[in-house]
Amino acid sequence: MKYRRRLLALLLFAIIGGCASPAYYLHAVSGQVELLNKRRPVEEVLSDPATTPQTRRQLELVRRLRDFASRELGLPDNRSYRTYADLERPFVVWNVFATPELSLEPKRWCFVFAGCVSYRGYFAQDEAEKFAAGLKQDGYDVYIGGVPAYSTLGWFNDPVLNTFIHRSEADLAGLLFHELAHQVVYVGGDTTFNESFATVVELEGVQRWFERHGTAPQAEAYRQKLRRREQFTVLVLKHRARLAEIYASNLGDAEKRSAKGRIFGELRNDYAALKAGWNGHADFDKWFEQDLNNAHLAAIGLYHQHVMAFQELLMQQNGDLVSFYSSAKEMMNLPKTERTMALRKLSQPVN
Structure with a gap:
């Protein structure tokens, strides 16, 4: 089959290039094979008497969202998210983030x-x-995050998974739009660019979905959730910037460690104060229940650092997503330094 030839090609190139070990690539390929082998056409799952009513409702919603993504958002019209796979686990992958003890610069692979x-x-x-565990032994701050979905960047037709099928309508829409956006624009080696771009497509796509197909309460609930998410992100990035200043200072390591502990404590306290105005919503409690460290903050920065810049770029294109994609592709082809400068310029307020 076509996808098996691609997997063999992937494994061959992996063995002769890249910095990960062949054992790691074998793990990755076997995981991808499992995922692809468990796919079933959505239509087949819908007609299966064993499919639960809840799963059937969600898959019908996915079909509408998937058609909307291509028809209204200009996202790829292919077989991605037109099949379903039950992996019988809560996440499809677990991502490991690592930073030095006194730095916010994430380790890269x-x-x-x-x-x-x-x-x-x-x-x-x-x-x-x-x-x-091995990274911790080497002195790194480490964070493991469960991931409900990921994109193969168009190499394979990614399926809908049990790991996210039962999410709310807004979350399900956002996830599908986000992952499809990676098939439009993706720069190898620039995570912040890729994730910020896809996040803006996600936010804009969900807003348009509710404008056309949702109810007023649904749209308002989504706007409130976005506001909470933005407030959380601003809060975390504020403390992240404080830590960056501490780590870049001339303080000794002992003083930096002390400041690090103090700032994380203040972050927790500030979140408690912020949450008090959320009418009982506790969107990020699980995040704060963890033993927070630099790696948690690095992960947040990766997804949101250039969101404002891409939102400004979309506004400059008068909300035309196809033109927005073209502009992002032009930026994608710039050297990384120039690309980052262009994004920073977009983030600057107009006098």
């Missing part, structure tokens, strides 16, 4: 096709934990 990224993914939680 390079892979064939995907380029260099600031995390390393595993299809098995125990494998991720084993790898993370």
